Amino acid sequence: xxxxxxxxxxxxxxxxxxxxxxxxxxxxxxxxxxxxxxxxxxxxxxxxxxxxxxxxxxxxxxxxxxxxxxxxxxxxxxxxxxxxxxxxxxxxxxxxxxxxxxxxxxxxxxxxxxxxxxxxxxxxxxxxxxxxxxxxxxxxxxxxxxxxxxxxxxxxxxxxxxxxxxxxxxxxxxxxxxxxxxxxxxxxxxxxxxxxxxxxxxxxxxxxxxxxxxxxxxxxxxxxxxxxxxxxxxxxxxxxxxxxxxxxxxxxxxxxxxxxxxxxxxxxxxxxxxxxxxxxxxxxxxxxxxxxxxxxxxxxxxxxxxxxxxxxxxxxxxxxxxxxxxxxxxxxxxxxxxxxxxxxxxxxxxxxxxxxxxxxxxxxxxxxxxxxxxxxxxxxxxxxxxxxxx
Numbered sequence: 001x002x003x004x005x006x007x008x009x010x011x012x013x014x015x016x017x018x019x020x021x022x023x024x025x026x027x028x029x030x031x032x033x034x035x036x037x038x039x040x041x042x043x044x045x046x047x048x049x050x051x052x053x054x055x056x057x058x059x060x061x062x063x064x065x066x067x068x069x070x071x072x073x074x075x076x077x078x079x080x081x082x083x084x085x086x087x088x089x090x091x092x093x094x095x096x097x098x099x100x101x102x103x104x105x106x107x108x109x110x111x112x113x114x115x116x117x118x119x120x121x122x123x124x125x126x127x128x129x130x131x132x133x134x135x136x137x138x139x140x141x142x143x144x145x146x147x148x149x150x151x152x153x154x155x156x157x158x159x160x161x162x163x164x165x166x167x168x169x170x171x172x173x174x175x176x177x178x179x180x181x182x183x184x185x186x187x188x189x190x191x192x193x194x195x196x197x198x199x200x201x202x203x204x205x206x207x208x209x210x211x212x213x214x215x216x217x218x219x220x221x222x223x224x225x226x227x228x229x230x231x232x233x234x235x236x237x238x239x240x241x242x243x244x245x246x247x248x249x250x251x252x253x254x255x256x257x258x259x260x261x262x263x264x265x266x267x268x269x270x271x272x273x274x275x276x277x278x279x280x281x282x283x284x285x286x287x288x289x290x291x292x293x294x295x296x297x298x299x300x301x302x303x304x305x306x307x308x309x310x311x312x313x314x315x316x317x318x319x320x321x322x323x324x325x326x327x328x329x330x331x332x333x334x335x336x337x338x339x340x341x342x343x344x345x346x347x348x349x350x351x352x353x354x355x356x357x358x359x360x361x362x363x364x365x366x367x368x369x370x371x372x373x374x375x376x377x378x379x380x381x382x383x384x385x386x387x388x389x390x
Contacts, residue, residue: 060133061286062134062217062218062285062286063286063287065130065133065134066130066134066282066283066284066285066286067283069129069130069132069133069134070125070126070127070128070129070130070132070133071087071126071130072126087123087126087276087279088123089123089272089273089275089276090121090122090123090272091272091273092117093116093117094115094116094117095113095114095115095116097113117269117272118264118267118269119264119269121269121272121275122272123272123275123276123279124142124269124270124272124275126275126279127142127275127278127279127282128140128141128142128248130279130282131217131232131234131238131248131250131282132250134217134218134282134285135217135221135222135223135230135250136221136223136224137223137230137250137251137252137256138251138252138253138256139250139251139252139253139256139257140248140249140250140256141248141249141250141256141259141260141263142234142246142247142248142270142275142278143246143247143248143249143263143268143269143270144245144246144247144267144268144269144270144274145233145235145245145246145247145268146171146211146213146231146232146233146234146235146246146247147173147174147177147233147247148247148263148266148268149231149232149233149247149248149249150171150174150177150211150231150247151177151266152249152259152262152263152266152268153209153229153231153249153259154177154178154182154209155262155266156258156259156261156262157207157209157229157255157258157259158182158187160185160186160187161186161187162187162188163187163188163189163190164178164182164187164188164189164190165189165190165191165192165201165206166178166189166190166191166192167191167192167193167194168191168192168193169194170191170211171211174211175191179191207228207229208226208227208228208229209227209228209229209230209231210222210227210229210230210231211230211231211232212230212231212232213231213232213233213236213237214236214237214334214335214336215330215334216232216236216237216238216285216289216334217232217238217285218237218285218286218289218290218331218332219289219293219330219331219332219333219334220329220330220331223250223251225329227251228251228252228255229249229250229251229255229256229259230249230250230251231247231248231249231250232247232248233246233247234246234247234248234278235247237285237288237289237292237335238278238281238282238285239277239278239281239282240281240282240284240285240288241277241281243277244274244277244278244281245274246270246274246275246278288372288373289332289334289335290332291372291373292334292335292371292372292373293316293332293333293334293335294376295335295371295372295373295374295376295379296314296316296333296334296335296336296337296369296371297314297316297317297333298376298380299337299369299371299376299379299380299383300312300314300316300317300333300337301317302380303337303339303383304317304319306384306387307342308341308342308343308387308390309339309340309341309342309387310340310341310342310365311339311340312337312338312339312340313337313338313339313340314333314336314337314338315330315333315334316333316334335370335371335372336368336369336370336371337368337369337371338366338367338368338369339366339367339368339369340363340365340366340367341365341366341367341387341390342365342390343365343390344364344365369383
């Protein structure tokens with residue numbers, strides 16, 4: 001959706017990795033009526049009627065899109081030819097044109113073609129199309145890190161003299177860039193709490209930039225909820241294996257093209273090898289996220305009743321102030337659970353001053369777990385034995 005030119009732009013960043021209360025409510029969600037653990041109907045409901053609905057073919061699910069979307073090395077005239085089922089790694093830094101006519105057509109914008117690795121790559125293109133399919137986006141730019149995606153997006157969309165509005169609990173490095181770096185370019189900023197009046201902000205008709213790393217494309221579709229662009233640190237859930245650093249930004253073709261133009265100058269291109277590893281990781285994204293949703297909710301419910309836990313922050317819990325928002329917006333509560341332990345835990349967090357922690361609602365006894373795909377009982381027993389030593 002194209003927006004009119006304006007003198008200021010507002011950006012919402014809500015995928016901070018160092019926040020407490022509000023972050024967990026804003027990024028994760030849960031099904032309307034959770035059972036023992038969140039359920040994804042087409043995987044876990046064995047009583048579902050498997051007969052197809054006549055005359056209404058269902059669109060491909062996220063599980064199918066994560067496996068097949070974007071394969072065959074891109075689409076259109078720029079697609080490379082291959083008969084490989086698995087996407088190959090195209091490692092070349094430069095690409096050739098068949099003749100001078102093709103080169104001229106490319107330069108004049110009449111032909112799509114890969115040219116130089118910093119501007120695009122066939123393997124990277126597959127990854128971009130796969131993420132676009134999951135986000136229901138027209139286009140995606142994959143970058144060398146989540147922070148690179150944030151910087152490129154801000155520089156591309158916030159005009160000189162513009163204004164950025166971000167949540168106070170956003171990613172600390174993004175907050176520092178907005179506060180300390182953009183201010184040197186004449187761009188001002190305001191940091192707000194998610195409990196503040198958002199209707200007043202909406203009246204500005206700002207660009208809405210949503211960082212959705214902790215939700216993943218499986219648990220939330222920010223573009224469908226009204227965001228203009230959605231960003232991820234693909235290092236986390238999207239890649240999923242602790243072995244690659246990357247970021248991505250998705251949105252309309254017009255907006256992503258503007259961001260891509262800045263990215264070409266900034267650098268930060270992801271390598272084809274890293275793109276291949278993320279493509280491979282994406283194929284199990286839906287299964288991994290479903291397992292994390294289940295484990296996190298079961299653990300949150302268990303720990304909420306533990307005598308050595310003062311408070312649990314998890315929007316999948318009906319006691320969470322963000323439970324209603326999560327239920328309306330999301331498909332799963334995510335894998336991140338925050339706890340306040342009934343003990344002096346000052347040693348649990350280093351490198352943050354007391355004033356900064358207080359601003360973000362982080363107490364000295366706050367601990368955060370990011371649950372993965374391990375067996376629930378193994379994680380439960382490990383946490384309970386640790387609490388037993390306090």
